[in-house]
Amino acid sequence: xxxxxxxxxxxxxxxxxxxxxxxxxxxxxxxxxxxxxxxxxxxxxxxxxxxxxxxxxxxxxxxxxxxxxxxxxxxxxxxxxxxxxxxxxxxxxxxxxxxxxxxxxxxxxxxxxxxxxxxxxxxxxxxxxxxxxxxxxxxxxxxxxxxxxxxxxxxxxxxxxxxxxxxxxxxxxxxxxxxxxxxxxxxxxxxxxxxxxxxxxxxxxxxxxxxxxxxxxxxxxxxxxxxxxxxxxxxxxxxxxxxxxxxxxxxxxxxxxxxxxxxxxxxxxxxxxxxxxxxxxxxxxxxxxxxxxxxxxxxxxxxxxxxxxxxxxxxxxxxxxxxxxxxxxxxxxxx
Numbered sequence: 001x002x003x004x005x006x007x008x009x010x011x012x013x014x015x016x017x018x019x020x021x022x023x024x025x026x027x028x029x030x031x032x033x034x035x036x037x038x039x040x041x042x043x044x045x046x047x048x049x050x051x052x053x054x055x056x057x058x059x060x061x062x063x064x065x066x067x068x069x070x071x072x073x074x075x076x077x078x079x080x081x082x083x084x085x086x087x088x089x090x091x092x093x094x095x096x097x098x099x100x101x102x103x104x105x106x107x108x109x110x111x112x113x114x115x116x117x118x119x120x121x122x123x124x125x126x127x128x129x130x131x132x133x134x135x136x137x138x139x140x141x142x143x144x145x146x147x148x149x150x151x152x153x154x155x156x157x158x159x160x161x162x163x164x165x166x167x168x169x170x171x172x173x174x175x176x177x178x179x180x181x182x183x184x185x186x187x188x189x190x191x192x193x194x195x196x197x198x199x200x201x202x203x204x205x206x207x208x209x210x211x212x213x214x215x216x217x218x219x220x221x222x223x224x225x226x227x228x229x230x231x232x233x234x235x236x237x238x239x240x241x242x243x244x245x246x247x248x249x250x251x252x253x254x255x256x257x258x259x260x261x262x263x264x265x266x267x268x269x270x271x272x273x274x275x276x277x278x279x280x281x282x283x284x285x286x287x288x289x290x291x292x293x294x295x296x297x298x299x300x301x302x303x304x305x306x307x308x309x310x311x312x313x314x315x316x317x318x319x320x321x322x323x324x325x326x327x328x329x330x331x332x333x334x335x
Contacts, residue, residue, distance in 0.1 A: 058088055147278055
């Protein structure tokens with residue numbers, strides 16, 4: 001019996017009266033799949049998660065869903081679970097992602113990002129990250145390694161030379177020193193426009209939190225404001241970042257006292273994340289046959305190059321990145 005047959009059988013046993021309709025809802029970059037379960041008579045729909053147990057562990061999702069519910073974050077509630085088979089029945093937060101709403105109504109951006117920032121601060125102040133995996137040096141480095149293991153050699157067909165690897169390694173150490181010095185909080189890890197749902201009440205709905213860790217305070221803000229899927233001009237990103245910083249200070253979070261220092265931390269966190277994302281998108285394409293992410297690479301690369309241009313510490317890294325892209329590096333203003 002294949003996974004879909006197992007899933008239909010599981011649903012049928014839980015709702016023996018019949019009349020239900022199971023349709024694909026979404027899939028993500030992992031092995032998880034999601035289906036929307038509709039009922040007759042106007043009963044609210046549910047979501048069924050299919051997480052093959054030999055490839056995915058439902059345990060973290062269930063634990064973190066409980067943490068978020070306790071913190072009054074609008075995340076899916078676990079209504080039923082069969083962890084042996086890898087099936088979860090979840091509350092449904094709707095069908096409109098932030099990305100879809102922002103593309104349809106860009107004039108709503110300020111409201112949506114205000115709501116997302118408020119929810120982020122609630123997560124950071126109310127969710128205890130103790131007991132979660134730590135975003136440590138090994139994990140930070142392993143993520144960045146995806147860039148030179150998958151993006152450069154597989155996607156761009158450019159193997160890095162010994163001197164280039166030395167430059168990349170030095171840049172990674174500079175980033176890691178900064179990121180590990182940042183205050184440690186609950187980190188969602190994928191807090192962006194495809195994982196936030198536009199909700200009329202308790203906006204936003206928060207999805208895809210099962211990989212949460214205890215890590216740098218700027219991580220989720222970078223995911224939100226320097227998204228891989230939608231671009232905003234720098235002036236607007238700066239304004240939203242200031243609003244977060246002010247609200248975080250008021251909430252008692254240990255952000256840097258000077259906004260300039262906080263913004264540097266924010267951008268350096270983004271550089272780590274975007275190098276990782278380029279590697280992940282390349283791996284999804286070349287290993288898993290998921291080519292849909294290739295269209296988002298140019299925006300992610302622009303984030304990398306813009307940050308490298310801004311800071312003298314990453315001028316050598318910019319030369320390596322540009323050589324991989326076949327771009328002639330131009331010297332700009334750095335700090």
